[in-house]
Each structure stands twice: as C-alpha cells, then as structure tokens.
Amino acid sequence: CYVYTGENEVAIVKDSRHQELSGGILIPSEINGAEVTAIQESAFEECNHIESVTIPDNIETIGYRAFYSCDRLGLVNIMDGVEEIRSSAFADCALNSIVIPNSVDKIGYGAFADCTDLSYVENYNICNVGTIFSGTPWLAYYEEMYQNDDFFIVKDTLIRYNGNAAYVEVPYGVRAIGSRAFSRGYDEEDACKVQQIVLPDTITDIYSSA
Numbered sequence: 001c002y003v004y005t006g007e008n009e010v011a012i013v014k015d016s017r018h019q020e021l022s023g024g025i026l027i028p029s030e031i032n033g034a035e036v037t038a039i040q041e042s043a044f045e046e047c048n049h050i051e052s053v054t055i056p057d058n059i060e061t062i063g064y065r066a067f068y069s070c071d072r073l074g075l076v077n078i079m080d081g082v083e084e085i086r087s088s089a090f091a092d093c094a095l096n097s098i099v100i101p102n103s104v105d106k107i108g109y110g111a112f113a114d115c116t117d118l119s120y121v122e123n124y125n126i127c128n129v130g131t132i133f134s135g136t137p138w139l140a141y142y143e144e145m146y147q148n149d150d151f152f153i154v155k156d157t158l159i160r161y162n163g164n165a166a167y168v169e170v171p172y173g174v175r176a177i178g179s180r181a182f183s184r185g186y187d188e189e190d191a192c193k194v195q196q197i198v199l200p201d202t203i204t205d206i207y208s209s210a
Helices: 016-020 126-132 137-145
Strands: 002-006 009-012 023-026 034-039 050-055 075-078 097-099 120-122 151-154 157-161 167-169 196-198
Touching: 002 034, 075 097, 137 151
Parallel strands: 009 034, 023 050, 050 075, 097 120, 167 196
Antiparallel strands: 002 009, 151 157
C-alpha cells in the first residue's frame, strides 16, 4: 500500500496485507510510474514471516519502527542512496549483521536496538553508537573491553564517560564527543557528577545531547 508524497513520488505505508508477506522481499523502486522515496512509520512492523529485505537506492528515508519486531528478519540489504534510518526502524529483529551505506547521514535512537544476534556492523554512525545499537552483542563486546576504563572510546570518538570525577580531562587524540557521552540518567546515584570538562585541541565534533 502506498500514498503520494509529491507529484511523482510515493511512500510505502502500513497495510494489514503486509502480514501475509514471507521469505525475501524487494521494496519496489516505483509504483505506477511514481518513484518510491520512503518507507513510512510501522509499514512492516511485526511482519514475522519476512526473512530478508532489499531496500533500493531511490529510498531516502526508512521510517520510525518501519520493520520493528520482525522476528525472522535476518538479512537487510540497504543500497547506497538511503539518507536516514529513523528510530527503532529495525529494532528487535533477527539481524546478525548490517552494512550501513555511506549515503546514510542520520540514524535515529535505537534504530537497531535489541537485535540480540547482531554481532557485526560495518560503516556505522559512531557519534551515537551507544543508543543506536543498545542491547546488541556487537555493542556489548566493546562495552566489555572498556568496562574498567573511565573513557569508552571507539575510533577516536568518546562514546561514554564511565567515571565519577568532578573534573575530567578528555584524552588527547579524541576527535569527537558522541551523543549522550556524559549522560548517565536521572537517578541520583548513577547521575554523572562531572562539573568541569577539559577538551583536547584534537576535538573537531561534539554531537547533540553530549
């Protein structure tokens, strides 16, 4: 099912008939001569017989919860051209690996969260990796490596500060501060106690909600 979003553009939308889909599916590049440019919110949510999906390069946006909780979805091919993967788009799926194309410049909160078989990620958005991949073995591997360190750093990006000091000097060589790097929640016992942060001159990016 689809809706027109422009003169010659359409988006795939939620439809009860999607529940009948099984095996591998290919998102169409066009429908009735109109280019498909988006997969909208919850379009394939809980379609539990889909095992693989290919998303063509004309798709610009994969919507919120687009494939949420597709519990047999183990393979996703995202073609170069997709620009945005919104929150929870592939959360709670059966993915064991994902390759994110270079064209993607925005990934929403928990986009691949709770994919409990996800152990390989290529070309990920490092700035908010801790929120995008929460609850996955891939992230758990890195967290275990840094569990005894004050600084959780991956590829020159500070993902999270684990310490409790009031005065913090971010190590030289770090080039970016990831989203929510100093956010530890609202519980008084767990809250981040940092009062002053000194950044090295190697820093080039500080992402939102750091």
